[in-house]
Amino acid sequence: MQEILFLGAGNMARALIAGLVRQGWPATAITVCAPHAERREALAAAFGVHAAPAQARVITPGSTVILAVKPKSIGTVLAAWQGSLSQARPLLISVAAGVPVASLQHALGEALPVVRTMPNTPAQIGAGATALFASPEVNDEQRQAAAAILGAVGSIHWLEDEGLMDIATALSGSGPAYVLLFLEALEDAAVAQGLDRPNARALTLQTVLGTARMAAETGQSPTSLRHQVTSPGGTTAAALAVWEEGLRSLAQRALTAAAQRSRALASTSKD
Numbered sequence: 001m002q003e004i005l006f007l008g009a010g011n012m013a014r015a016l017i018a019g020l021v022r023q024g025w026p027a028t029a030i031t032v033c034a035p036h037a038e039r040r041e042a043l044a045a046a047f048g049v050h051a052a053p054a055q056a057r058v059i060t061p062g063s064t065v066i067l068a069v070k071p072k073s074i075g076t077v078l079a080a081w082q083g084s085l086s087q088a089r090p091l092l093i094s095v096a097a098g099v100p101v102a103s104l105q106h107a108l109g110e111a112l113p114v115v116r117t118m119p120n121t122p123a124q125i126g127a128g129a130t131a132l133f134a135s136p137e138v139n140d141e142q143r144q145a146a147a148a149i150l151g152a153v154g155s156i157h158w159l160e161d162e163g164l165m166d167i168a169t170a171l172s173g174s175g176p177a178y179v180l181l182f183l184e185a186l187e188d189a190a191v192a193q194g195l196d197r198p199n200a201r202a203l204t205l206q207t208v209l210g211t212a213r214m215a216a217e218t219g220q221s222p223t224s225l226r227h228q229v230t231s232p233g234g235t236t237a238a239a240l241a242v243w244e245e246g247l248r249s250l251a252q253r254a255l256t257a258a259a260q261r262s263r264a265l266a267s268t269s270k271d
């Protein structure tokens with residue numbers, strides 16, 4: 001199994017490591033490097049991976065480096081690792097929102113092979129969704145390596161146009177937060193109308209889970225499945241009339257705002 005070096009020990013590194021180890025990736029083939037001892041040691045304790053202070057490790061040729069720091073930290077981190085990266089020429093997988101391949105290669109001072117990705121946090125239970133874009137320097141073997149790593153923690157979706165990464169980020173990278181906000185809003189609305197919190201949470205969760213599974217497993221379109229729930233003049237129609245007052249335009253505005261922010265994050269990585 002190939003060696004993976006994570007630069008960064010935050011939420012996304014944790015989700016990917018949890019997912020990889022859960023899916024059987026050997027923990028001893030994974031190392032986490034980050035300046036905050038508490039965070040990297042917590043990952044070592046939770047998953048059995050190696051932890052090391054930033055730059056304490058040399059990069060092994062043939063390994064994969066996963067860049068999992070905030071866009072604004074990228075310049076500093078890549079500058080610090082430039083020597084070892086240039087020597088070992090590993091496959092670099094970036095999970096940073098908004099940061100184009102060209103900016104990463106500019107910060108590296110050379111065109112190393114880069115796979116820019118946008119995973120999401122359900123990766124921690126093997127249910128992630130990741131959009132990927134490969135720079136021209138990435139060979140077939142490296143493409144397969146990236147697919148094996150991200151594919152171990154969920155579904156993978158290659159994009160041929162890097163410009164589409166911003167909308168993929170807005171959809172699936174940030175998407176879990178939208179679904180969670182929806183869960184919160186439904187649960188709170190039921191509680192406000194008298195249902196107890198444990199039942200409200202359990203009914204909400206199973207409704208969203210069951211519906212997503214039904215859509216995935218039947219292969220029927222969301223529109224067709226929705227019509228099956230909606231009796232003319234019934235309860236669903238009454239609620240849908242309210243949702244239709246704003247949900248679709250809110251979805252447009254929310255994804256536009258996230259994609260714009262993704263584009264803007266590119267400039268913070270140059271600070």
Ligand SMILES: NC(=O)C1=CN([C@@H]2O[C@H](COP(=O)(O)OP(=O)(O)OC[C@H]3O[C@@H](n4cnc5c(N)ncnc54)[C@H](O)[C@@H]3O)[C@@H](O)[C@H]2O)C=CC1
Pocket residue numbers: 007008009010011012013033034035036039054068069070071073076077095096097118119120121173174
């Ligand atoms: N949280 C999410 O749902 C997703 C996040 N991402 C991307 O993942 C990246 C990380 O995000 P989060 O994990 O949420 O942030 P976070 O703030 O939880 O983690 C950032 C980590 O970077 C580390 N770090 C800072 N300076 C460093 C250095 N010099 N060397 C090594 N490590 C250093 C810190 O230890 C920290 O643990 C971001 O670029 C974000 O756009 C992508 C997809 C989803």
Ligand SMILES: O=C(O)[C@@H]1CCC=N1
Pocket residue numbers: 097169173174
């Ligand atoms: O909020 C963010 O910027 C990151 C990228 C996608 C999900 N979280």
